[in-house]
Amino acid sequence: MxxxxxxxxxxxRYRRVTALSECTISVPQGRISALxxxxxxxxxxLLRLLAGLATPTAGRAAVLGGAPRQDxxxxxxxxxxxQEIPLYRRMTTEDHIGIGAHLNPRWDxxxxxxxxxxxxxxxDRPVGTLSGGQRAQVALALTLAKRPQxxxxxxxxxxxxxxxRRHFLATLADAVAEGGLTVILSSHLxxxxxxxxxxxxxxASSRVQLCGDVEDLLSEHRVLVGPRKDTTAIERxxxxxxxxxxxxxxxxxxxxxxxxxxxxxxEAGDVTLEDLVLGYMGADADPATGELATVGGLR
Amino acid sequence: MIKxxxxxxxxxxxxxxxxxQVRQALxxxxxxxxxxxxxxxxVVSATAVNPNTVLKAxxxxxxxxxxxxxxxxGTFVRGRPPGPPPGTHVRLGRAMAACVRxxxxxxxxxxxxxxLLRVALQATAEEDIA
Numbered sequence: 001m002x003x004x005x006x007x008x009x010x011x012x013r014y015r016r017v018t019a020l021s022e023c024t025i026s027v028p029q030g031r032i033s034a035l036x037x038x039x040x041x042x043x044x045x046l047l048r049l050l051a052g053l054a055t056p057t058a059g060r061a062a063v064l065g066g067a068p069r070q071d072x073x074x075x076x077x078x079x080x081x082x083q084e085i086p087l088y089r090r091m092t093t094e095d096h097i098g099i100g101a102h103l104n105p106r107w108d109x110x111x112x113x114x115x116x117x118x119x120x121x122x123x124d125r126p127v128g129t130l131s132g133g134q135r136a137q138v139a140l141a142l143t144l145a146k147r148p149q150x151x152x153x154x155x156x157x158x159x160x161x162x163x164x165r166r167h168f169l170a171t172l173a174d175a176v177a178e179g180g181l182t183v184i185l186s187s188h189l190x191x192x193x194x195x196x197x198x199x200x201x202x203x204a205s206s207r208v209q210l211c212g213d214v215e216d217l218l219s220e221h222r223v224l225v226g227p228r229k230d231t232t233a234i235e236r237x238x239x240x241x242x243x244x245x246x247x248x249x250x251x252x253x254x255x256x257x258x259x260x261x262x263x264x265x266x267e268a269g270d271v272t273l274e275d276l277v278l279g280y281m282g283a284d285a286d287p288a289t290g291e292l293a294t295v296g297g298l299r
Numbered sequence: 300m301i302k303x304x305x306x307x308x309x310x311x312x313x314x315x316x317x318x319x320q321v322r323q324a325l326x327x328x329x330x331x332x333x334x335x336x337x338x339x340x341x342v343v344s345a346t347a348v349n350p351n352t353v354l355k356a357x358x359x360x361x362x363x364x365x366x367x368x369x370x371x372x373g374t375f376v377r378g379r380p381p382g383p384p385p386g387t388h389v390r391l392g393r394a395m396a397a398c399v400r401x402x403x404x405x406x407x408x409x410x411x412x413x414x415l416l417r418v419a420l421q422a423t424a425e426e427d428i429a
Contacts, residue, residue, distance in 0.1 A: 032349055169347035177343045177350035191307030198349045215312065215355075272310045 002065065004029045004150060004182040005050060009059035012045050019045040021206045022059065027184065027199060032176055034193040034214075035186035036277055037203035043186045044083070046203070047152045050184070051080040063150055076105055079148035083155050085139045089128030093138050096127065097145070104146050112145040115171060133164025140168060144175050151175075153185045157192065165189070169196045190274045200273075202280050209280040218271055221279075224252040226266035234266075242279040253279035300337055301329060305346045313348050317356035325365065325376065327392075328385025336366060336374040 005027040012020040020042040027033045035043050048054040049061055052068035052075065061068055064077055087096065093116060097109045116123060121134045130138065136156055143151065153172075157165040173196055175181055184201070187193055193200070200217060202210040210217060221241070224234065229250060231240065239255040253275060260268050271279075301324050305313050324330040337345075342353045357374050360366045367377045382388075402412045 030351065166347050170344050173343045173347050173349055174340060177340050195305060195307050195313060196347050196349050198351045215314075218312070270310075 003027055005061075005063050005184065007046075007050075007059065007061040010046070010049060010056050010061050011058040012042075012049060012054060013057045018206050020049070020203075023203075023208050025201050025208055025211045027182060027201075029182050030176065030179070031199040031213075032173065032183045032185060032197045033199035033201055034197035035184050035201045035203070036188070036193065036281075037209075038281055041203040042206040043203055044154055046201075047080070047154050047184065047186065050150075051078055051152050053080070072105075076146070077149045079143040079146055079151040081139055081143050081151075081153045081156050083158075085135055085156075087127045087135060087139055090126050092126055093121065093123040093130075096138065096142055097123070100142055100145055106147055108145045108147055112141040115141045115144070119167060119171075131164070133160050133167065136160055136164065136168055137171060140171055144171075149180060149182065151181060151183045153183065155186050155188070157187060157189065165192060172196065190277055194273045200276075202277065204281055210276070214273065217276060218273065221253060221255055221271045221276060222260055223269045223271055223275060224250075224254060224260075224266045225269070226250055226263075233263075242282055300335070303337070303342055303346055303348075305348050312352075314352045314356040314359070317342070317348070317353060318359050321356075321360055322365065322380050325379045326382060326385065326388050328389070330376050332376050332378065334376045336376070338373055 003026040005025070007026075008024050010020060010023040011018070023042070023046060035046065037043050045054065049056055050063055050068055052063075052070055063074075066074065068074065068078075093112075097112050100112075101107045101109055113123065116138065119134075119137055121130065121137055127135060127138060140156070151172075157168050160168060169192060172183065172185070176183060185197065194214075198214055200210060200212065200214050201208065227249060229245060231243065231250060231252060234240065234252065234254065238257050238260075240252050241255055242253040244251040253271065301320070303317050303320055305316050309316065311319075321330065321336065330336075336357065339350050339353045339357075342348060343350050357366065357368065361368060361374075363380070364378050365376065365380060366374050368374050399412060402415070407415070
């Protein structure tokens with residue numbers, strides 16, 4: 001099946017700053033992909049390129065089979081929710097639903113009313129009087145009312161309390177369960193990602209470090225703990241992503257290139273999503289990551 | 300109908316947590332053959348877990364012969380995991396709770412109680428081998 005979102009060597013430079021460098025990713029249909037990386041890693045740039053809000057300096061992007069562009073037919077299929085939630089504070093939710101009906105060819109205002117009704121969010125109050133969590137839900141319900149095939153969310157839950165985040169993610173996951181929707185969600189919150197996302201794109205230093213199904217990525221990595229400082233044998237067989245050496249103990253995050261065969265002095269453990277995210281974020285200065293970017297990207 | 304509780308930081312992937320909770324409910328007799336599991340939509344709305352993850356958990360249970368998907372109707376319990384009938388688990392659970400209460404009263408914390416349990420597991424495993 002062709003991926004819904006695919007990029008090859010996608011690069012964006014602003015004057016002398018490279019915001020995104022040779023980004024190659026692929027997201028299959030129906031996934032909720034977590035876009036993770038330190039601040040300034042290029043997450044917002046990638047989302048803006050995919051939404052057609054910016055044009056690449058080099059490389060290509062394909063969303064739903066075509067290049068992202070500012071034309072109504074393409075934009076009708078894309079939902080984009082920017083970090084600063086774009087609502088008119090003095091207008092009510094019902095007003096927003098009315099505007100959406102004028103601006104969008106296949107607008108499903110009823111679904112927005114039903115979603116917000118389930119959450120007991122009043123439709124007749126100015127949006128500015130709602131809580132942050134309620135405003136985020138209104139923005140998500142409006143974005144979903146467009147009936148997009150692709151939803152791009154730039155840190156929508158970062159400012160919300162845990163309960164509001166849970167409700168927001170439940171609404172999102174439920175929309176995906178309905179079918180026909182593919183999501184990229186940028187976030188810093190590993191626990192949220194572990195719960196709601198089944199695909200991961202990890203950016204660091206404007207490059208892709210990892211891209212793939214979460215369960216596959218977890219099964220391809222191990223944490224090795226041992227007393228030995230000499231790790232050449234392990235480095236010959238596997239890719240060391242991160243090494244933490246103390247006088248008595250060495251802890252390695254490795255990407256497996258075959259079965260784990262280590263001496264009895266090494267203890268191999270499964271990795272958690274947090275191990276993986278922190279390991280690759282911490283390793284972004286490592287020369288090995290250039291190669292990993294290709295491995296991750298071409299999978 | 301059972302409800303799933305999915306922890307974000309347990310280190311156990313959500314799909315395994317869901318499958319484990321179904322097996323546990325079967326062992327304890329909370330779910331019986333013919334009972335319906337919550338629909339994917341219901342689990343997703345209640346827990347915010349990815350729908351593909353819930354489907355994967357249900358497929359794993361199906362492969363183990365514990366549940367079956369009936370097209371258009373949902374997922375139903377087909378069998379129980381091997382082991383004694385649910386009454387045995389309930390009885391042993393009570394006995395173990397009494398033990399834990401006694402240990403707490405004696406001033407042991409959770410870590411000390413867990414290590415006692417591990418020692419007991421190991422000791423009896425050696426008995427079986429010998």
